[in-house]
Amino acid sequence: MKKKAIIYGVSLGPGDPDLITLKGLKILQEADKIYYPGSLFKSGLKSSYSLSILEHYKLDTTKFEGFYLEMDLTRVKVNELYDLTFEKIIEDYNKDLKIAIVSEGDVNTFSSFSYLLEKIKKENFNVKLIPGITSFALAAAENLAPLCLQNEKLIILPRVQTETELEEALTHFNTVVLMKIKTVMNVINNVLSKGNYSIYYSEKLGTTHQFITSNLEEINKRDIPYFSLITIKK
Amino acid sequence: MKKKAIIYGVSLGPGDPDLITLKGLKILQEADKIYYPGSLFKSGLKSSYSLSILEHYKLDTTKFEGFYLEMDLTRVKVNELYDLTFEKIIEDYNKDLKIAIVSEGDVNTFSSFSYLLEKIKKENFNVKLIPGITSFALAAAENLAPLCLQNEKLIILPRVQTETELEEALTHFNTVVLMKIKTVMNVINNVLSKGNYSIYYSEKLGTTHQFITSNLEEINKRDIPYFSLITIKK
Numbered sequence: 001m002k003k004k005a006i007i008y009g010v011s012l013g014p015g016d017p018d019l020i021t022l023k024g025l026k027i028l029q030e031a032d033k034i035y036y037p038g039s040l041f042k043s044g045l046k047s048s049y050s051l052s053i054l055e056h057y058k059l060d061t062t063k064f065e066g067f068y069l070e071m072d073l074t075r076v077k078v079n080e081l082y083d084l085t086f087e088k089i090i091e092d093y094n095k096d097l098k099i100a101i102v103s104e105g106d107v108n109t110f111s112s113f114s115y116l117l118e119k120i121k122k123e124n125f126n127v128k129l130i131p132g133i134t135s136f137a138l139a140a141a142e143n144l145a146p147l148c149l150q151n152e153k154l155i156i157l158p159r160v161q162t163e164t165e166l167e168e169a170l171t172h173f174n175t176v177v178l179m180k181i182k183t184v185m186n187v188i189n190n191v192l193s194k195g196n197y198s199i200y201y202s203e204k205l206g207t208t209h210q211f212i213t214s215n216l217e218e219i220n221k222r223d224i225p226y227f228s229l230i231t232i233k234k
Numbered sequence: 235m236k237k238k239a240i241i242y243g244v245s246l247g248p249g250d251p252d253l254i255t256l257k258g259l260k261i262l263q264e265a266d267k268i269y270y271p272g273s274l275f276k277s278g279l280k281s282s283y284s285l286s287i288l289e290h291y292k293l294d295t296t297k298f299e300g301f302y303l304e305m306d307l308t309r310v311k312v313n314e315l316y317d318l319t320f321e322k323i324i325e326d327y328n329k330d331l332k333i334a335i336v337s338e339g340d341v342n343t344f345s346s347f348s349y350l351l352e353k354i355k356k357e358n359f360n361v362k363l364i365p366g367i368t369s370f371a372l373a374a375a376e377n378l379a380p381l382c383l384q385n386e387k388l389i390i391l392p393r394v395q396t397e398t399e400l401e402e403a404l405t406h407f408n409t410v411v412l413m414k415i416k417t418v419m420n421v422i423n424n425v426l427s428k429g430n431y432s433i434y435y436s437e438k439l440g441t442t443h444q445f446i447t448s449n450l451e452e453i454n455k456r457d458i459p460y461f462s463l464i465t466i467k468k
Contacts (some may be wrong), residue, residue: 016261018256018257022253022254022255064341106374107380108380110382114383121378128375129375133255133367137340137343140342141362142363144351146343146345151392154343155388156388157388158385158386197401
């Protein structure tokens, strides 16, 4: 009889290992198994931002199990990997284990954990999610720039596609957070050059490579990494 | 000579004391003084949600200093209280103390800490902010309802004023979080009754009085408290 089988979705926060919650760390310490996501590159190289955070907590590493998603691929391959990972999770669940699946940032905000959550919900498994610090919350903290006050409106826009979309956002909202900006800097530049905004650019937050600036020219000199975002305030 | 004087804005998270970060708790343990906000009612009664969270951490309570904001008041009185509190903070800073000012939820998201931050920045004091879990992140976790996936757009709307505003938000965004809903439930009801949405209502999250539902009729039977929010997904 299964008595303790449970799956936790645990948010690790945006990079600094001390930005996990007490609750999240306690679950990792008590878990029988910890699944973490990573990236598998064409060259065969693997990397995992989650693992680099996990390594700070002095956990029993024999509990660790990585699932490395292939980069530059069709969704088919990613889905196969999720299916395979979920089969392992089902086995663990049926062994009555306490399972943690970790996620960078917040487990519910742009997290690939959500694909596993769909499967977990379909199986009616016992599941609990532990929220986490988002990268845009850390950006606000590092830039000393509040996201919203009183009745201000906040919008989070990943990979903004058109100038019109961004212009409308800036017209109707007090704070606009742009995520996944790497490939759309031309759109962002065109709009920002036309107005007078407060800009906060943040790169690799919570790591030793953290870089922040409010200067648009400086932003444009950067080789913008995936872990970057821009917060714009009127 | 001041060597260690510093002011930390520490996020406590949305209610459950275990949802503070490791970093936040460490700062509270090391601080010489901890300022916390509260409410002062007309009757003379005081209450502080922050204090009720702080009480779980077994801190030296002689470090605590509350600032209780009068309810039902003009901004004049609130501003006087902030000025007074900030004078005390300056004194502490000049005594070379490590000062923590706590905030429910996240220090940069609808937090009254931002008013003190303005003053701190003007004085050029050494300041660091520790981000926290927002109520809407906890709502997503408790409802098992992700806020956004991939390139989905998220909007946070406090005290939505008109049906048009809400309708437009629901047209253009994947997830709409409505905060400070107590006085505007008529607007929300009118819009929600016209469409087919997934609704997640959350009340007093992270406390023993937590209540969540996805049923609009049930929501309308509640005596909606200040600490409540609705997340709507298409």
